Amino acid sequence: MKDRVYNFYAGPGALPLPVLERVHSEFFNYNNTGMSVMELSHRTDEIQHIIDDSGARIKRMMNLSDEFEVIFLQGGGSLQFLMVPMNLSHPGDKIDYIDTGYWAEKAIKAAKSLGRDLEIIAASGDRNHTYVPNSDSIQTRSEAKYLHLCTNNTVVGTQFHNFPKVPIPIVADMSSDFLSKAIDPSPCACIYAHAQKNVGLSGVTAVVIRKSILENSPDDLPELLDYRTHIERKSNYHTPPCFSIYVMWQILRWIEEDIGGVEAMEKINWQKSSALYDFIDATPLFDCPVEVESRSRMNVVFRLPTKSLEEQFIQEAFESGLVGVAGHRTQGGCRVSLYNAVTLDAVKNLIEFMDKFAQKTNY
Template sequence: MFCATKHLSTNNTVVGTQFHNFPEVPIPIVADMSSDFLSKVIDPSPCACIYAHAQKNVGLSGVTAVVIRKSILENSPDDLPELLDYRTHIERKSNYHTPPCFSIYMMWHILRWIEEDIGGVEAMEKINRQKSSALYDFIDATPLFDCPVDLGSRSRMNVVFTLPTKSLEEQFIQKAFASGLVGVAGHRTKGGYRVSLYNAVTLDAVKNLIEFMDKFAQKTNYQKSA
């Protein structure tokens, strides 16, 4: 009999929230870790299955990494469509159909980079903590910027923030672009600003962003009303 599971996305790229640990639930978890896979050390024991599309942290689009319990495979229904049955892909060593060779090749290089150059996932997590902490600390200390996410739920991958007026928002995006800072606009459904701090983003890049934001804030001289 196939068991009930709880599905969740460990990181919400739109609103900038993240599960830093898997929640305690009475049934196994199926976790979509597409946007924080290999960005931190995890305990996979609460999960029946973890899957992650590679394009955020470990490669190009077209590849999905899957970690699944053997017990789930053993209890899977026998009438699943062959293409949608993980047992098919395991038995065929991910060659059931033509694999995306270049995407797999690039993922291999990035996994080597994490292991050999960075020092493994634990070291990668340390860097990601440094990047996100530096940016959040600056935002919290600067009246011009506001992060609407509760402290315990803030994402280390996607930092969201707002400015107090539409005019300042327009000035910020224009000056950011002129300074070579692109991709900081928030999701089209939410507005505001969103800075993605995926594995490939360096601490120096975050420091450059903070320097720009600090100069912008000083020029506006904005103070929150009491």
């Protein structure tokens, strides 16, 4: 559509145009119900089908065994920062965390508030979070109930490309790289991701949970904060965010049926990020501070020589229909998010603009 811009916001992020068109076509009359999906009761067969089929598609694309359940919750990643330690440990239990910056720090703060014996067993703050700790060197405490890490760090542009090999279960906050690449889920007890980056709208969070890990959950959890409640009630314990789940379902269909699954999606994401990183590395005006082996395939951060040049770049990009390229408010600089819905054509247009800007600046 000629009047649409190229959206590089870090979240909520771009949505696939085919999905928007499908949602538009069904907006007033979903599945011949004579109603919008937003009007349907959450107790209808139509809504439960959307919930159930979304979970089935995630299990299929992630190659999850029947050991795992997929549930859809509200509250974003921020609520999961609390629900994970509440469900997977008891007060006083040891839990291990990796600190790779902004979102990991929020998860650590939340877990500490619950009275757990939390230890940060690896961190990257010594070099301003421009890398992730080497997965092979991470050592956990043997009595720890789990190891928590944020796989992709949107603010600083770093990413774990493999799970650490540790003897305890892993809890992975995959909010910004969920279903962007193929993974081996076997080391994980829990994976969670709010949807508004790669798989949908704000308002819904996908949680993949290994059922056996819940056998030792505390018995006195509030029902609403107990994973077992939502598994038993099939993500319909209380009114779920039906429209957000519906849009996520449409995106899951798009990834599986149109793109060809997460393996095909991963190849596209590597093409996009490689093209942009190659250009940045070859152009003196732009500098990516992240160590090469730790660079995120989802969020590319870079700087220009001066703050005034960065502001000029961001403004001229916006005027050229390239929106959302400003860095996180705590970091400054520039950031380009390459989530699943961002097309290779969008990246090519960005690189063309960056090249013209560099030539004009003559730096």
